Amino acid sequence: MKKVRLAPIYVALIVLAAISVVPFIWMLATSFKHGHDVYTKVPSLLPLDRKTGEWAPTLENYEYVFDLRGLGTAFVNSVWVCLILIPAKLLIDALAAYAFARVPFPGRDKLFVLMLGGMMVPTITLLVPRVFVTQELGLFDSQWGLIVPNIASVLDIFLLRQFFMSLPGELEEAARIDGAGRMQIFWQIIVPLSKPVLSVVTITSFIFHWNDLVWPLVVLNDPEKYTLPLALQQLATAEAGRSYYIMAGAAVAVVPVIAILLIFQRRILQGIAFSGLKS
Amino acid sequence: MANPVLADRSTATPDKPGRRPRPGFGRRDHVVGWLLIAPALVYFVGFLLYPAIAALYYSFTDWNLRSSPSWVGLSNYTDLLFDDVKYPHFWKSVQVSLLYTVVAVPLTLVAALGQALLVNAIRRGSNFFRLLLFLPVVTAEAAVGAIWRWLYDPQYGLINVILGWFGVPPQNWLNNPDLVIPALAFISAWQCGISMIIYLAGLKGIPVSLREAAIIDGAGPVQRFRRVVMPMLRPTTFYLLVTGVIAALQVFGLVYVIFSAANKSVTGGPEQAGLTYVLHLYLFAFRYDAMGAACAMSFILLVFIMIITALQFKFVKQEAA
Numbered sequence: 001m002k003k004v005r006l007a008p009i010y011v012a013l014i015v016l017a018a019i020s021v022v023p024f025i026w027m028l029a030t031s032f033k034h035g036h037d038v039y040t041k042v043p044s045l046l047p048l049d050r051k052t053g054e055w056a057p058t059l060e061n062y063e064y065v066f067d068l069r070g071l072g073t074a075f076v077n078s079v080w081v082c083l084i085l086i087p088a089k090l091l092i093d094a095l096a097a098y099a100f101a102r103v104p105f106p107g108r109d110k111l112f113v114l115m116l117g118g119m120m121v122p123t124i125t126l127l128v129p130r131v132f133v134t135q136e137l138g139l140f141d142s143q144w145g146l147i148v149p150n151i152a153s154v155l156d157i158f159l160l161r162q163f164f165m166s167l168p169g170e171l172e173e174a175a176r177i178d179g180a181g182r183m184q185i186f187w188q189i190i191v192p193l194s195k196p197v198l199s200v201v202t203i204t205s206f207i208f209h210w211n212d213l214v215w216p217l218v219v220l221n222d223p224e225k226y227t228l229p230l231a232l233q234q235l236a237t238a239e240a241g242r243s244y245y246i247m248a249g250a251a252v253a254v255v256p257v258i259a260i261l262l263i264f265q266r267r268i269l270q271g272i273a274f275s276g277l278k279s
Numbered sequence: 280m281a282n283p284v285l286a287d288r289s290t291a292t293p294d295k296p297g298r299r300p301r302p303g304f305g306r307r308d309h310v311v312g313w314l315l316i317a318p319a320l321v322y323f324v325g326f327l328l329y330p331a332i333a334a335l336y337y338s339f340t341d342w343n344l345r346s347s348p349s350w351v352g353l354s355n356y357t358d359l360l361f362d363d364v365k366y367p368h369f370w371k372s373v374q375v376s377l378l379y380t381v382v383a384v385p386l387t388l389v390a391a392l393g394q395a396l397l398v399n400a401i402r403r404g405s406n407f408f409r410l411l412l413f414l415p416v417v418t419a420e421a422a423v424g425a426i427w428r429w430l431y432d433p434q435y436g437l438i439n440v441i442l443g444w445f446g447v448p449p450q451n452w453l454n455n456p457d458l459v460i461p462a463l464a465f466i467s468a469w470q471c472g473i474s475m476i477i478y479l480a481g482l483k484g485i486p487v488s489l490r491e492a493a494i495i496d497g498a499g500p501v502q503r504f505r506r507v508v509m510p511m512l513r514p515t516t517f518y519l520l521v522t523g524v525i526a527a528l529q530v531f532g533l534v535y536v537i538f539s540a541a542n543k544s545v546t547g548g549p550e551q552a553g554l555t556y557v558l559h560l561y562l563f564a565f566r567y568d569a570m571g572a573a574c575a576m577s578f579i580l581l582v583f584i585m586i587i588t589a590l591q592f593k594f595v596k597q598e599a600a
Binding site for chain 2: 006009012013016017024027039042043092093095096100103104105106111115124126127132149151152154157182210213214217228232237249253254257258260261265268272
């Protein structure tokens with residue numbers, strides 16, 4: 001009885017999941033095809049030879065975009081930027097959030113409200129002056145220009161503060177009586193208790209900055225410094241008629257993030273429910 | 280914050296500065312507190328507060344990056360709004376973004392709610408489906424644009440092939456001005472995974488007793504959906520609607536990738552059918568070197584978003600009353 005009622009639900013879900021996933025399968029299939037196997041009357045979700053129909057995958061598209069279209073350099077650049085940016089940002093946000101949650105000082109709550117208000121201004125409004133500030137700091141067209149202007153996030157401070165405030169105060173009280181300082185309390189009590197929320201913030205930050213196109217687009221000129229999304233956008237423009245190259249480039253940008261999603265799926269999906277990702 | 284899921288987390292109150300000092304810490308806290316927030320504060324002032332004020336100032340100036348800004352009063356605003364010789368595509372871009380918002384946001388919300396209801400109805404495999412439906416969300420917009428250009432390819436694209444199975448003739452999706460917005464809106468719905476997750480959280484928050492009471496009262500599935508589920512999801516829907524509209528009005532990266540790949544220079548697609556407001560703004564700032572006009576555009580958008588959001592709040596309040 002129950003089985004029968006559930007069947008149409010599963011059918012609908014399988015159709016929807018296919019709509020979600022097939023574009024990625026097609027991306028991967030195209031990226032492993034020889035150029036002459038891509039443009040066929042009946043498209044194939046497998047890298048098959050157009051004449052014989054035999055299994056004929058190739059890595060030449062990946063070699064081409066890595067070596068000759070700068071995707072290799074861009075990959076390294078993206079990793080490098082994220083490796084510096086994400087830990088620094090997490091530390092700055094967590095320290096600020098800790099103060100906003102636990103260290104009382106005059107004017108603190110007014111300042112916090114002001115910061116939240118600043119979050120309401122659309123990023124696009126800030127874009128032009130931010131580029132100007134970046135230029136004035138001498139960071140234009142450099143990877144530090146990707147890092148410094150993104151070094152903190154009001155949204156992340158807000159999320160971390162909410163979590164820190166929900167932690168029970170008794171442990172801290174006990175530590176204070178034992179003579180622990182603020183920083184000791186932060187590192188030895190707050191951080192270990194906050195691992196779930198810290199990892200959510202880390203992962204969502206990584207996904208956001210790994211994927212970010214707009215800021216690198218306005219700050220970088222030198223192709224040697226491009227991050228993956230920007231290199232991919234340039235590749236898509238330069239090789240507009242050759243989808244097999246573009247799909248190889250897209251796969252390079254997409255696969256690491258999908259791997260992260262698969263590894264940390266529970267954390268991410270729970271995190272989304274209370275953070276709404278970056279919007 | 281309007282986030283409904285967050286609301287119950289914020290019940291704990293922060294310790295107030297006026298309260299009796301806790302043992303071990305005194306006035307030293309003031310210094311420590313300022314030190315802890317100092318880096319974030321520098322960022323906030325340098326990359327949020329100052330840019331916001333500067334953008335407002337620049338919007339009253341004539342400015343390109345090579346020369347210093349010169350004050351022109353309100354003329355950027357009046358020219359953008361009324362001078363269709365100087366800014367021929369301003370109203371076109373407004374129209375494109377409004378149309379996109381009106382089509383994409385409801386489509387995305389309906390898709391998200393449908394997916395959430397389905398995932399919520401099953402036990403076995405619900406995590407698996409949730410994960411697959413979420414994949415498009417974590418994908419870089421540069422990749423999304425590239426993949427969908429290829430899917431929409433008029434000759435070899437998968438979309439036309441699949442529609443062909445149902446007897447639909449092949450369409451030139453991204454080169455037909457009438458189809459650009461539907462094509463973009465479909466991509467938005469494809470990426471509805473975040474809204475789906477938030478709807479799921481909302482569905483989990485509906486007490487089982489309510490559903491059971493409705494069943495005992497003889498309500499069928501459709502009635503239960505209309506009388507129990509939808510009202511209980513109203514705060515979630517409202518949150519998603521407000522944030523969805525704000526995001527849709529600012530859509531940029533995706534259209535930039537799609538239409539810059541099309542013809543090697545950004546034009547906003549066939550007959551500017553994909554020239555969204557923020558794409559237009561970007562072109563002013565970084566192609567035509569008209570920073571003042573770009574900043575004025577960004578403030579027109581800011582004011583518009585504030586009005587739309589206020590109207591949504593008002594409308595929902597009236598409906599609730």
